[in-house]
Amino acid sequence: MNINRALSVAALALIIVSGNATAQVKRKPTPSPKNRPATTAAAIYSPTLLPVDKNVLIGKLPNGLTYYIRHNEQPQKRAELYLVNKAGSVLETDAQQGLAHFTEHMAFNGTRDFPKNALVDYLQKSGVKFGADLNAYTSFDETVYQLPLPTDSTAVFEKGFNILANWAGYVTFDPAEIDKERGVVLEEARLRGKNAQERLSLQTLPVILNNSRYASRLPVGKEDVIKAFTAETIKSFYADWYRPNLQAVIAVGDFDVKRVEELIKANFSGLKNPVAAKPRTEFNVAPTPGTVVKIATDKEFPYTLAQIIVKHPQSVTRTTDNYMQSVRISLFNFMLNQRLGELQQKAEPPFLYARTSYGPLIGKQDAFSSVVVANPDGLEKAVKTVVAETERARKFGFTLTELERAKQQALVGIQNAYYERNKTNSANYVREYQLNFLKGEAIPGIDFEYNFYVNNISKINLAEMNAMAGKFISDQNRVIIVEGAEKDKDKLPDEKAILSWIGAAGNNLTAYVDNVTSKPLMEKAPEGSKVVSETKDEAIGTTTMILGNGLKVILKPTEFKNDQILINGSAFGGTSLASDADYTSASFAGSVVGSSGISEFNQGQLDKMLAGKNVNVSPYISEITQGIRGSASPRDFETAMQLIYLYFTQPRKDAEIWKGTINQTKALLTNRTLDPLSVYQDTLSNVLSNNNFRGGATTVERLNTANLDKGYAFYKDRFADASNFTFVVVGSFTVNEIRPFMEAYLGALPSTNKKETFKNLKMYPAPGQITKTVYKGVDDKANVQMIYSGDYVFNEANNLQLDALEEVLNIKLVERLREQESGIYAPGIRANYVKNPQGRYTVTISFTCAAANVDKLIAATLDEIGKIKQTGAQPADIEKFVAEEARSTQVQMKQNISWAGYLAGVVQNDQDPDQILSHVKNLDQITVQSTKDAAIKYLNNNNLAKVILMPEKK
Template identity: 25%
Template sequence: MLRFLRSPLLASIALSTLVPVAPVYAQTAPRPVQTAEDPWLYKGSDLVHDEAWKFGRLSNGLRYAVRKNGVPPGQVSVRVRIDAGSLMEQESERGFAHLLEHLSFRGSTFVPDGESKRIWQRLGVTFGSDSNASTTFTQTVYKLDLPTATPAGIDESFKILAGMMAAPAITQASLDAERPVVLAEAREQPGAQERMQDAMLGLMFAGQPLANRKPIGTTAALTGATPESVLAFHNRWYRPDRAVVIAIGDVDPATLEAMVQKHFGTWQGKGAAPKSPDFGKPVAEGNPVAASIVEPAVPPLAMMTIVRPWTVFSDTVIFNQKRMIDLVAIRIINRRLETRARSGGSFVGAGADLSDVGRSANITTVNVMPVGADWETALRDVRGVIADAQNAAPTQAEIDRELAEIRSSMQQRISTAPVESGMKLADDLVEAVDINETVTTPQASLDIFETAVKARMFTPATVQAAAKRVFEGTAVRALVNTHTPDPQLVTKVTAALASDAVGTVGKRKALGNVSFAQFPKLGAPGKVVSRTPVLPELEIEKVVFANGVNLLMRKDSSEVGKVYVNVRFGGGLNALPAQPSPGWAGEMALLASGIGKFGQEELDALIGNRQMGFDFDIAADAFRLGGQTNKADLPDQLRLFAAKLTAPAWDPNPITRAKTAVLSGYAGLDSSPDAVLGRDLEKLLHSGDPRWGIPERETIEATTPASFRKLWEPLLASGPIEVEVFGDMDSDATVQAVAATFGAMKPRAASTAPVPPITFPAHVDKPVVRTHSGKPDQAAAVIAWPTGAGSAGITESRKLEVLAAIFRDRMIDQLRSRAGVSYSPNVASQWPLGLSAGGKLIALGMVAPDKTDFFFTLAREIAADLVAKPVDADELNRALAPIKQTLLRQSSGNMFWMRLVEGGSYDPARISSVDTLARDVALTTPVEVQALAQKYLRPDRDWSMVVLPRPDAKAGG
């Protein structure tokens, strides 16, 4: 199926109205439905085959697919999918599929325990990102992205993966080592969110196995696991006839095919092949229709689901076309819901989605976040919007607006297909296999869509019928979360579902023709003062305009059809006051506040069928507007950004909506150690400076549309502007487009306000303590050392990344793999270029409350050892190789170079340091790593923190 169309998108544009004509549901593609086994993916499908993939099947039943792909250059991506997930487990085996995933990574008959990680590190693989695995309800997938794949490296990697599948080392020693890691992973799940998920699954899939078969399993089953019982699960489900190997990369596909045959061809299943369990079908009778929970840590929420039997049995053209009609209906409903939410309705946000889940059910889900606690009014109003869509056909203009956005997305996918990464293509194929779908070419996807449009399948009548169909099913169920107990809540939810939904929307607002011609005028194009190459070998140029605007640009067509635009203006965090302010709401509300006479509705209509982005964030030393576009839309992308700075609108609704949304989830900010760290850590590490971290509730409540505008209006109007345009564009045309937009603006005054100082907290003898209201078995520990900041220390900052990688690897080995104390310890180096201070090397881990001292002891022991002696050559290489390979892969994209030089027109050191990047990293020596440890990992300067459960925390959180 055309998976990227599943989730409804809210932004789109109105196009010309088509005359409604009765639909013709006809099979329009000439390709017959495939009945043969090979290529095996397309059995039962008439979709156009993606001929770039070569499909095959070994004599033992293993299926495979291989493909040539050079993005990123030199890399090979391998996925091994086993058709076994948590739904294949018996009651005594709950969690075994996931546990086996962990054990398989430790070692096999081919590789000693823990050695596969080290082998792959030497090949440049980053543990946890380039090598990973995941377990779902229906599958277990092993992932390897092998950078700079040499013949020897490919051969060794396939050998390791084949051993992991056929003969993992399931011993008492490996089980005793890995079981605590899995239990730690389960322990680290946020309690409130976990209970919310349990309630949703239990209601949505009531009467089906998926209702209580989470992949993480149960503590009882995991602690009861023995090598014999886990091996029995492995032998039952890990069989070549249940396996698919996908290999794609920058090598001859014949080489990849030979590797599959060589290493997986001798694998044989043990015992009789099992029959896949019955996942059941939704049944209304005897199952609940409503449920409620009381979770103050989760925003108030009403969720309605309509469940139907699983539907994806054959991925055909007509199946996709009919599903497209359903999705258009949902998109129109979502757009109407978003309009209501933006205008200050009874709900902060609401949206519907259509999905097939776990080969168990086809589900329409409606999520509603009410304003305050009044879920009944919010749910009633949302059901009213849905009823309106069912009772009255949409206009053809509404339909055409959605079709225009879908077409634009598909066309963009075609234009960028040559630079689609192998990782993405491999993951797409895994997903297709899991849910009985296929893959086809981007052009074939567009052809299916256009054939449906030509056959006039998208009419007011058919979309209205779809709006009815997607909200009908076997059962309608609803779950409500509140912050205060109500004994009658389930009764109220049941009554709400039983009540008639009345369409209450009334006459809909028609936007009419919206165009850039209606934007505020910018003035005459600016004059170019200078245009000079700053990095000739990379073809990066700097252009200075008479009004002081600087442009950094790079014409590079390696990423076909992609142009990245980044506009830096003002002072970023340096320009915000070091006191409570409405600065927190900028990223949520500034863009939605509008431009000129255009609000968010008009802006959506303006850019919906164009390849344009509209993002805003706050960097250390600049505010940033960003978006990905293409050559044709670049002038208007620049016009959009320039107009936001020159003619901002101040719609009050986005500020009110942002406040409501943040406050509704504020209680959740102390619901787990992780949540507390997200709220407080950065603020604490900046000595309480309110520019960092999440603001106090009082600050949010005190923010008004007037105070928001008072802060942000002068920030938008002042400070230097640097525009970066990198990608598949024409350089001369880009200069002209910038001249006509940012070059046409009036000169901007630089801020004269002093930059607030930044300080790292003083050393503490005992950790700073924060508490959480979540599970009593959860805690967090943090230790940090101050380092540096600014572009003068770029070389040192890069070598600190190497030190952090070594530190991190030791923490993972000792805290996770050996002690099983934490599932996700991490160490990172942060060196802000745009600030005068604030750099740090930080280590953190989620641990049990009685293990925080162990964490600090271990972290300080590692730090002391790094100070005392140089690392050995192999350890350094295992840290350096993944960093070097990551840089090599990233350097094939324009975004990498743009981020390296951004801010460089005002800080030339950032540009000059580009030439030293490779040697700064690659030539790092053990002596340099030790010297950095001695300089920064000083015990008299470290700062530590713990997040502990409050004494009143209850079991289960």
């Protein structure tokens, strides 16, 4: 269960910049006649209330409970059921701080119809996985429960509404269960907090939120309250605020709408509001006159950053005027951040990261926020640069080419949403309806929104856009935050200095010059080579082709998405073929060349050329492979093929991008050792790679040896021979439609028939028992990883047994370490197995806990493992795994991304692709005896590495 806790300044910035739902869009589309929506009067811009999407049924019960119901068939035979409560931490009394979130936990620990753990047990047996599927979150203003269910089981699906009703009004709050859960809630707080980010948040949030109710009611609550509250105190919160007139049920999925409405009425009509209901106060954050500056430091914070927040009253999109303004804001955000992105492509970037945007903030506020992470000793330059870009936009405005490009980008996004309107995931609709219930955000539907964009975005002019920076910028209701390492405290500016930086940032500015090109990516298509052989696999619907240059293509046309084609091409080799001396140069080759543009076009020019196209292609070089990943709309598939061709044949060598990447990597290393998790990760990496330097973090010394010429030469060598590449293409196409593009572009790739493969560098844990303990960190927070490893025979039967063992371990360790010991929030169990570069497996068990509990919890983990070795898994746990695996497989069989990953894996592991069809049937191979055998084989304590992070000794 996630606490949507108060965040650090940097995290708040991410909320701000991602807050606008209409933010990503591209070129004015030209849909085919069959796809072109009719233009209606509602689509023509006028300042009226936005309509309500006719495809959602909205109702209200006599007790005040609101419901949203929508039939949607993506994914098929599935539904998303949500309970949304307008009750969060902001409503807590002093004695209840943390109990909004604790209430959420107790909903899974006993209700009227599901005592103790019966609810989770029932759902797991129905194929719903706790944590991954079944979950909830608590924020300042709301608590939301999510319940994804299959609809092909009427009993399970209809029981879901009973479960929601139990959460809404019938949580029992058994005192014994409360006491057991106290430790779990405190461990969740330890897992997500007890770090520099949390400590800095406690310093800065009262300033950002002006000491409002929000600043004193963080969802995580107070440790002393959580440890000592009585059952009556939490029952009082529940009785006051979990009431139908503050609740909504959202149901979206593959079901009969009328039947769902009947189920909601039957299950929720009996809920009653309190006789003397407390008023649901709407809290806000009072504006601050002038500017408030806060400088905060922490011993373990590895960066120096600044954030400038200009707060504005919250805007809710209800009318066409509001909607039009939200489009302008999205264009403004896009254009300003494009300029910042160009600055990051310099040889000596003025910052490590920067983002400026207008969007929602906590406490019924919007904000224009700029956040910048500085290079070491470069805060002044970073702050002045970011502020200068906003000032440049305010003084000189944007260019017409920038605006047109932003409009193209905007229209591509809305066009993609429109084309996928009958393939949109149910969870997307749930999010919209949540915002409608919680904030009153309009839900006009994609048909209206698409028409609105197409008919109105051209009306947005430069004068309007150029006025926006002036509207957003102010020295009133402004907060400036500076955060840094405690050791650098003397280097940080005081209030006077940072205000002077901001005041001087606009001096001596000149207008922005938009460096664009009208040249095409390619003047003409290459001659290519024809398909020389073609085979079909009717069982899974694939076609395999061999082109004249030896390159293989596996095609799987699907109807899962209307506007998506996924591309993945790879071959063996990778950085394993680089010498130790050249490894560092080689390790940067893929990412640097992939960020350097292509042919004669630098990255900035390339990005601008691709505006208006729904296409993304990037090369990569991993340890044992090199390849190309990409995606495109069908209409932009040829562009994707051109990019692939050029990344093979005309990669761009950009000294500025290389130098900038090396410099930024060095900057990130400067204070890395302040962060306990980074130090811990270095030790963990050394154990996992048997101390091979390639598996660990890079160093400044190694970076000083990195060489662009060597990196570029390595890249070109890795992509010099296409004959050993296999491309997997999955999505919305027919074989005949895309055959000419593959023959022209993939068929023209160079071929030398070298038949290269990887080298086995034996980067895996050494055999035997290993214990490494790192002492780093000021808080009482320990991290534990227990890693079993060894040689492995990679095949479907063994893989299935390891997958089952992973889930059985997860179930048992949740029961033991969380529910019984109350010592952790959630264990992380990961069974990993590979065929290449040699057959190896690892089973990793990880958890976070109090330092004093490390030995006890490791012993408890080994005890549970011993039980499985002795008696095998419980039949009920096997039943849960089988149900979960069958359900997830059914969903994945209807997803492009799952098929793309599966087919690429089949190629690399030389497997029979048809085996996926028998996967669910093969689940009957999981038995009590097979889990016992697997545990004995793979959980051998003689090959166990324990890597532990403990707080510093005092």
